Amino acid sequence: MPTVAFLGTGSMNGAIVSGLLASGFDPAQLRATVSSQASAQKLQASWGEGPQIFAQETQPEANQLAVTGADLVLLGVKPYAIVDLARQIAPHLGPQTLVVSVAAGIELKTLEAALPAGQPAVRCMPNTPSRVGKGVLAISLNAQVSPQQKQLVTQVLSSVGLVLEVAEEQMGAVTAVSGSGPAYAFLLAETMAAAGVKLGLDEETAQRLAAATVAGAGFLLDAQPDPAALRRAVTSPNGTTEAALKAYTEGGLYELTQAAMEACVARNEDMVREFSQQAK
Numbered sequence: 638m639p640t641v642a643f644l645g646t647g648s649m650n651g652a653i654v655s656g657l658l659a660s661g662f663d664p665a666q667l668r669a670t671v672s673s674q675a676s677a678q679k680l681q682a683s684w685g686e687g688p689q690i691f692a693q694e695t696q697p698e699a700n701q702l703a704v705t706g707a708d709l710v711l712l713g714v715k716p717y718a719i720v721d722l723a724r725q726i727a728p729h730l731g732p733q734t735l736v737v738s739v740a741a742g743i744e745l746k747t748l749e750a751a752l753p754a755g756q757p758a759v760r761c762m763p764n765t766p767s768r769v770g771k772g773v774l775a776i777s778l779n780a781q782v783s784p785q786q787k788q789l790v791t792q793v794l795s796s797v798g799l800v801l802e803v804a805e806e807q808m809g810a811v812t813a814v815s816g817s818g819p820a821y822a823f824l825l826a827e828t829m830a831a832a833g834v835k836l837g838l839d840e841e842t843a844q845r846l847a848a849a850t851v852a853g854a855g856f857l858l859d860a861q862p863d864p865a866a867l868r869r870a871v872t873s874p875n876g877t878t879e880a881a882l883k884a885y886t887e888g889g890l891y892e893l894t895q896a897a898m899e900a901c902v903a904r905n906e907d908m909v910r911e912f913s914q915q916a917k
């Protein structure tokens with residue numbers, strides 16, 4: 638079984654480790670690093686003795702130790718810290734170690750510039766439902782990634798959701814749809830609850846109704862990923878739902894969504910530019 642090292646095991650990398658453990662991956666093949674001893678103790682308490690956990694606070698060489706001999710390394714620190722971390726581990730990577738970054742806004746070329754020449758590397762854009770095994774994880778591979786390595790990274794990431802390969806130029810659009818997308822669904826639930834209060838519901842009831850409705854609709858979409866077909870199936874001609882949907886579309890929902898996602902792409906481009914400067 639391959640050895641997998643997670644560097645920076647917070648919310649995202651932690652979700653992937655938990656997914657792997659739940660899928661039956663051998664815990665003895667997993668290594669995880671964090672910054673503080675307190676975080677290491679929390680991970681130990683939730684995962685038990687299996688994965689090896691290193692804290693930089695007590696072991697300054699934590700990241701170097703974790704990557705030595707690893708087949709796959711997942712970088713899960715904040716985007717501004719990726720380049721420094723990649724440079725730190727570079728001398729300790731085997732030439733066939735696959736390095737994956739889950740950081741938003743870090744281009745493959747930025748990552749590659751901080752790694753040894755020819756290192757196989759993957760950029761991944763995950764999203765928060767990965768925490769409950771329902772994520773979407775878009776990946777772009779560099780030319781050095783072998784078919785076996787692609788299979789390995791797909792297997793590891795599939796433990797927390799759907800893995801889709803995209804061309805790297807599409808990562809901005811991916812960020813706008815699936816990366817930031819969960820927040821749009823949360824906002825929809827918030828606005829439905831707020832409108833429900835104005836229509837006479839108490840706050841708690843409105844919030845529970847809205848949250849359970851968006852979550853339930855999500856389950857239906859998960860079973861049948863065709864939103865237009867599901868919408869048509871619940872919209873009777875001249876009925877209440879049709880009246881509400883007409884108000885949404887006439888009020889400019891499509892145009893507003895387009896503008897929101899273009900704002901997301903523009904901000905992503907700013908971040909990409911900022912982080913690519915760091916690699917120089």
Ligand SMILES: NC(=O)c1ccc[n+]([C@@H]2O[C@H](COP(=O)([O-])OP(=O)(O)OC[C@H]3O[C@@H](n4cnc5c(N)ncnc54)[C@H](OP(=O)(O)O)[C@@H]3O)[C@@H](O)[C@H]2O)c1
Binds near residue numbers: 648650674676713722
């Ligand atoms: N969270 C999401 O839903 C999400 C979605 C898409 C992309 N991402 C990407 O995932 C990456 C991580 O985000 P996150 O939300 O998981 O962050 P997070 O919860 O803050 O986790 C970061 C982890 O890195 C550790 N760390 C910091 N510096 C380190 C170092 N030098 N060596 C080893 N460990 C170090 C921290 O340790 P301590 O706990 O001890 O501080 C913490 O465990 C980001 O690049 C982000 O763009 C996240």
